[in-house]
Amino acid sequence: MSVSPFRARWSLDPNIRFLNHGSFGACPTEVLQAQSELRARLEAEPVRFFVREYEAMLDEARVALAAFVGADADNLAFVPNATAGVNTVLRALRFEPGDELLTTNHEYNASRNALDWASSRWGAKVVVAKLPWPHPTPAAIVEAVLAHVTPRTRLVLLDHISSQTALVLPIQELARKLRERGVETLVDGAHGPGQVPLSLRELDVGYYTGNCHKWMCAPKSVAFLHVRRDLQAPLKPLSVSHGHNSTRKDRSHFRLDFDWTGTSDPTPALCVPHALRVMGGMLPGGWPALMADNRDKVLAARRMLCERLGVEPHCPEEMVGAMATVGLPDGFPLQPPPPFFLDPLQDRLFHEWRIEVPVTAWPQAPQRHLRLSAQLYNTHTEYQTLAEALEALLR
Structure with a gap:
């Protein structure tokens, strides 16, 4: 198969057409080597x-991350993943019976479960805004969310980029209009950092959590939680540790609480600066060129697949990052209910064609679509092979 010259920078299986960077990311071998060296140094x-060394190294990693996401380093904490970030916020907040926690029908299942748990704990109510799909527009999404805001709305949980649909939500406009109504926003940015440009200062949401292991290509088990300064006091990490009663005055309690939550492997967080340098150095234009290249690639793949399958794009190009969905036409046989995370069609594409691409029944079966990802190691030929496989299965 056609191989990208960038593929050698990753340790991906050479026999698999890996079109699913979005699910778990993939870490370049240079970054993994740096992690191995850090682990050896630790041991x-x-x-x-x-x-003697860890605190200064963690500060350095936080400063590098802050520069990349456009934030004040003192407002950032490292967490294992975005789901942990969502849970951290929801477990710290207090609600009253009858309060409303607003989200959308595109919200990631794990984060939605955390919201359901928080609402049941306090007797609050989860309100779900149904977003227009297919063929949404930014204005229609803003309207759909704001239509469900009431005087009892206390928090809005929003995906930055929907996992199910790869839809880039108009987060900045939503957050601004929600603030005007006195409502704070918690953004589940699992797919945001490294896929689309991000400035947390400009976004100015109350809470934003994003993965570093996906599109930033750091090792697994590192994400960040960004909390606006005026909202930090009541927040505690999921594991309360030594920072809680620290008398140090040289850093905030937010940092003291989150920087040490017990013994764990800190190397994924410490590798964040290296991952940013490695990925940012792969193209002459740095990270802006990388994000633009990935977006152009996935848009071209979406156009080609839609034409070959005779379907319409799900959303306008302005709402696409480095992932895109393509609807599956009628003709694929209905299958038994799929196991967790694995549609039977996805399994056939893997075993018969050596293609790894997610197939999702959304909003509900029998409606299904593919979710394409584009990273530097992908080539247009791989998407063409996917089209050929789908045409063969339809026949």
Whole structure:
């Protein structure tokens, strides 16, 4: 199969056409090597590493991350993943019976479960705004969400980029209009950082959590939680530790609480600066060129697949990042209910064609679509092979 010259920078299986960067990311071998060296350094003298060196290294990683996401480093905390970030916020907030927690029908299942748990704990109510789909527009999405805001709305949980539909929501406009109504926003930005440009200062939401292991290509088990300064006091990490009663005055309690939550492997967070340098150095134009290249590639793949399958694009190009969905036409046989995360068609594409691409029944079966991802290691030929496989299965 046609191989991108960038593919050698990753350790991906050479026999698989990997069109699913969005699910778990993929870490370049240079970054994995840096992580291995950090782990060796840790194990050579754990006390020196954790007690004498770790804090300064973590500060350096936070500063690099802050520059990339357009934030004040003091407002950032490292967490294991975006789901942990969502849970951290929801477990810290207090609600009253009858309060309303607003989200959309595109919200990621794990985060929606956390919202349901929080609402049941306090006797609050989860309100779901149904977004127009297919053929949404930014204005229609803003209207759909705001239509469900009431005097009892206390928090709005929004995906930055929907996992199910790859839809880039108009987060900045939504957050501004929600603030005008006195409502804070928690953004589940699992797919945001590294896929689309991001400035948390300009976004100015109350809470934003994003993964570093997906589109930033850091090792697994690192994400960040950004909390606006005026909202930090009541927040605690999921594991309360030594920072809670610290008398230090050289840093905020927010940082003292989150920087040490017990012994864990800190190397994924410490590798964030290296991942940013490695990925940002792959194209002459740096990160802006990388994000533009990925977006152009997935839009071209979407156009080609829609034409070959005779379907219409689900959303306008302005609402696409480095992922895109393509609807599956009638003709694919109905299958038994799929197991968790794995549609039978996805399994056939993998085993018969060596293609890894997610197939999602959304909003509900029998409606299904593919979700394409584009990373530097992907080529247009891989998407053409996917089209050929789908045409063969339809026949």
